[in-house]
Amino acid sequence: MGKTVKLAVIGGDGIGPEVTAEALKVLRAATPEVTWDTTDYDLGARRYHATGETLPDTVLEEIRGHDAILLGAVGDPSVPSGVLERGLLLRLRFELDHYVNLRPVRLYPGVASPLAKGTPETIDMVVVREGTEGPYTGAGGVMRRGTPQEIATQESYNTYFGVERVARYAFEQAANRPRRKLTLVHKNNVLTYAGDLWVRTVNGLAPEFPSVTVEYQHVDAASMFFVTQPERFDVIVTDNLFGDIITDLGAAIAGGIGLAASGNINPAGTFPSMFEPVHGSAPDIAGQSKADPTAAILSAALLLSHLGYTAEAGQIEQAVADDVSERGGRSARTTGEIGDDVAKRVAG
Numbered sequence: 502m503g504k505t506v507k508l509a510v511i512g513g514d515g516i517g518p519e520v521t522a523e524a525l526k527v528l529r530a531a532t533p534e535v536t537w538d539t540t541d542y543d544l545g546a547r548r549y550h551a552t553g554e555t556l557p558d559t560v561l562e563e564i565r566g567h568d569a570i571l572l573g574a575v576g577d578p579s580v581p582s583g584v585l586e587r588g589l590l591l592r593l594r595f596e597l598d599h600y601v602n603l604r605p606v607r608l609y610p611g612v613a614s615p616l617a618k619g620t621p622e623t624i625d626m627v628v629v630r631e632g633t634e635g636p637y638t639g640a641g642g643v644m645r646r647g648t649p650q651e652i653a654t655q656e657s658y659n660t661y662f663g664v665e666r667v668a669r670y671a672f673e674q675a676a677n678r679p680r681r682k683l684t685l686v687h688k689n690n691v692l693t694y695a696g697d698l699w700v701r702t703v704n705g706l707a708p709e710f711p712s713v714t715v716e717y718q719h720v721d722a723a724s725m726f727f728v729t730q731p732e733r734f735d736v737i738v739t740d741n742l743f744g745d746i747i748t749d750l751g752a753a754i755a756g757g758i759g760l761a762a763s764g765n766i767n768p769a770g771t772f773p774s775m776f777e778p779v780h781g782s783a784p785d786i787a788g789q790s791k792a793d794p795t796a797a798i799l800s801a802a803l804l805l806s807h808l809g810y811t812a813e814a815g816q817i818e819q820a821v822a823d824d825v826s827e828r829g830g831r832s833a834r835t836t837g838e839i840g841d842d843v844a845k846r847v848a849g
């Protein structure tokens with residue numbers, strides 16, 4: 502008899518529910534032996550307008566009882582910026598201690614990259630973004646708001662505990678990849694306190710991983726090299742903000758934001774990990790069946806891999822690779838058609 506997996510599903514806002522439906526379709530097609538015991542959570546703008554809630558404590562406690570979470574995207578123009586992003590998405594990441602935000606950047610064969618020098622042979626890197634600290638904690642404040650004397654501060658928190666655990670995870674990733682290279686991306690020439698902690702922590706761990714080559718890049722130069730020499734990178738470890746920014750850039754060089762997947766991982770398994778596309782709720786195309794569900798589908802593959810279904814995850818990745826390599830010159834498909842096509846390849 503197959504296994505039952507308890508899955509919390511949070512479609513969220515905008516294109517979130519549209520792409521999540523396709524990810525679930527493909528997930529089910531890839532795992533006929535698994536019973537997916539799904540719970541749909543109505544969280545996001547609709548609930549906020551109806552009740553004023555973003556993530557009630559009772560719902561958070563219920564979500565904790567699941568094996569994993571599949572999330573679409575959060576944020577809507579009808580809600581003040583930050584309310585849902587902080588109150589729902591970041592609250593989930595922080596409360597469930599998703600300290601690893603894993604974001605592969607991979608150019609599939611046959612996919613056009615917009616790079617100036619043409620499409621390189623390979624782009625295959627993994628960004629390990631810290632997920633619970635940095636400037637995203639919400640620390641800071643505002644004085645004299647709305648006056649010409651207004652002062653706003655937004656503090657970046659970097660603890661040794663937080664940096665060490667994510668850097669160790671990144672070293673372990675690098676040690677298990679063929680190129681065994683780890684690049685720390687920061688801005689230690691200006692952010693001297695935080696940058697110094699990151700550099701010392703990474704250098705302090707390096708002797709434990711003698712097979713891994715360690716490199717440092719300032720985030721501005723790294724952004725340039727993403728475009729000019731993406732093959733330089735294997736595993737990148739970086740803070741919450743830099744990781745957020747460079748992974749949209751990573752998505753762009755690897756075929757577009759519609760293909761970029763991510764996992765918010767709690768490596769110890771104390772709480773369920775959460776899988777979501779890198780993109781947001783894309784209000785500009787919501788409700789038009791125009792969203793590419795591939796990022797959500799690949800996020801479902803990361804979910805499967807995290808739960809130990811590595812062969813099934815590989816099948817999804819292969820189905821996506823085949824699907825995207827045959828896109829050139831074809832007429833545009835709807836969100837549902839792409840999901841159907843990938844699901845058929847997985848099942849077939």
Ligand SMILES: NC(=O)C1=CN([C@@H]2O[C@H](COP(=O)(O)OP(=O)(O)OC[C@H]3O[C@@H](n4cnc5c(N)ncnc54)[C@H](O)[C@@H]3O)[C@@H](O)[C@H]2O)C=CC1
Nearest residue numbers: 574575576577586758759779780781782783785786792793
């Ligand atoms: N993880 C999350 O839930 C995230 C939420 N957001 C929120 O989403 C909202 C919109 O943010 P934006 O800055 O516009 O970023 P976005 O990623 O939603 O959209 C940026 C651009 O990419 C396009 N795009 C995104 N996903 C696509 C897909 N699957 N297929 C085709 N095109 C796609 C959009 O149409 C838009 O033109 C905001 O409320 C923001 O705070 C933003 C990023 C992540």
Ligand SMILES: CC(C)CC(=O)C(=O)O
Nearest residue numbers: 586587590591745779781
């Ligand atoms: C909406 C933010 C909270 C997050 C974001 O842009 C991301 O995680 O990529």
Ligand SMILES: [Mg+2]
Nearest residue numbers: 745746749779
């Ligand atoms: Mg982002």
